[in-house]
Amino acid sequence: MEIKPYLIFKQNGLLWGVEVACVREIFFLPELTPIAEAPQDIVGAIDLRGSILPVMDLNLRFGYVWQEYSLTDSAIVIEWQEFRVGIIVNQVTEVKHIPEEAITPQLSYGRDKPEAPDRFLAGFARCGTDIIMLVDLDRLIRYSPDKTEVEIPFTASGAGLSATAGKLETQNLQLEIDPNLLAEDAKVLVKPHVFCPNATAQEKAIFRERAHNLRLQGDRENSAAINLSLAVVVLNGEYFGINLAVVREFTDIRQVTPVPCTPDRIIGNMNLRGEILTLVDIRNVLNMSADIKSLSKAIVVEIEDLVAGIVVDEILNIIYLNVAELATIPAALNSSNREYLLGTAVYEEKIIAVLNLQKLLTKGGVVVEEEV
Structure with missing residues (x-):
């Protein structure tokens, strides 16, 4: 029976797990620099000891509305097949060793018409009283939706819209969506061009100091720091x-x-x-x-x-x-x-x-x- 260690983190109140073997480092979220023409979920980049690291917002990747960042948020640096990306999470909690037998690859929801498999989930793990969703890193990093599919982010309350070939389906839900949140083509969330625009001056200073320290660490590592x-x-x-x-x-x-x-x-x-x-x-x-x-x-x-x-x-x-x-x-x-x-x-x-x-x-x- 194979047992793998997973780094457990919280995002939007849910528990997620990613294989420890793919985690390179963890640090509190620093100030991000916006990147032109990046995918919608890549909200910026940081200078990580002399290398530019793209940073992914999991909320946008999963289809949720963009949310303000907090000083308590963390960035997990993931390396998958020689590609590195940082992912923003609310809180890193612990490492758990999960046996293969405790993982359910897919769930059946009893629908008459089967839907597409979960895009970014490798399975669901039972850990005591918790159910942990395991991230499929290959799909998280590489997956691109079909161009005929148009996705509209979920609202903060959890209700959402879907669109295919330009046709909106509300699924009988009464929704109120701020039109300022959507771009003109109603396909993507408008990306803020200023990092944490509503943060206080003190919070902005802390975010900026973190980015500065990560950039300076490159000079320290030249002396073989561990x-x-x-x-x-x-x-x-x-x-x-x-x-x-x-x-x-x-x-x-x-x-x-x-x-x-x-x-x-x-x-x-x-x-x-x-x-x-x-x-x-x-x-x-x-x-x-x-x-x-x-x-x-x-x-x-x-x-x-x-x-x-x-x-x-x-x-x-x-x-x-x-x-x-x-x-x-x-x-x-x-x-x-x-x-x-x-x-x-x-x-x-x-x-x-x-x-x-x-x-x-x-x-x-x-x-x-x-x-x-």
């Missing part, structure tokens, strides 16, 4: 970053079996799809209180043939960080902590400590050697 994708987690109210390179998956904690005669750092064992996963608490090594109020989330890591579940209070986000952005470890930190940290960085006006998890697990006395 890029990190980090999972931002919470332990006792403090923020930490864990390198995604060692993360196998995120999981909910359920039915923990205590292991007798083991140190306090060993929380217990959990059955993870037939694999016995040992849950460990790294708080003691970091000189933090080991008083865990609830067992809810764990990050499954694999380092040097060691597989363990790191217990965390919360998994906040996945972010992209250039090593050049790492600050030195404050001298005020306990000396026993410093060797397990790579540095610190700023995340949403808070300081996160980036863990050297490999050293912490192999040399911090957290390695699980007991046999059950």
Whole structure:
């Protein structure tokens, strides 16, 4: 049974997944430069370390009305068959490993007349109580509608129109569409030529600063700087970053079996799809209180043939960080902590400590050697 990791993100309140193997990096949405004669859904481009990256608006690609962007929106850089594009999403949530058997390729809606298959969906995945729509990257990037088909974006309320060969069909819906939203030929949404025209001066400055930083990173990378994708987690109210390179998956904690005669750092064992996963608490090594109020989330890591579940209070986000952005470890930190940290960085006006998890697990006395 094949199991693939998917990066999960939210868009318009729905959960979507894209194969992690095609994700190159993630960052908060910067200011975009409009591009002339680009497809309707390509709303601009950015200078990403010396390369121009086109950026796609998923709302427009899926046929919805254009919506204002927010400072909390993110851009996911996708590479598919040597082509790179950024896609704008509302929020990146986590990485999930989804088995093939949990994926339904297509849904049947019981219609007498079958409709065309979903254009941009590779399938629907069952993950606990959630249903995640999996993106077909080949179609997302390459698909172009037949020229005889005219598509009109959905309204914000979810109702929409369709048109074929210039004939509109309202499907018995009473709709009110602002004529200013549509171009003269009633085929495409008028594309704003100014990025976030309704943003405040402060918001515009932040968008512009993000674009500036992405452009400057090209000079830093000439000195062979390393890029990190980090999972931002919470332990006792403090923020930490864990390198995604060692993360196998995120999981909910359920039915923990205590292991007798083991140190306090060993929380217990959990059955993870037939694999016995040992849950460990790294708080003691970091000189933090080991008083865990609830067992809810764990990050499954694999380092040097060691597989363990790191217990965390919360998994906040996945972010992209250039090593050049790492600050030195404050001298005020306990000396026993410093060797397990790579540095610190700023995340949403808070300081996160980036863990050297490999050293912490192999040399911090957290390695699980007991046999059950």
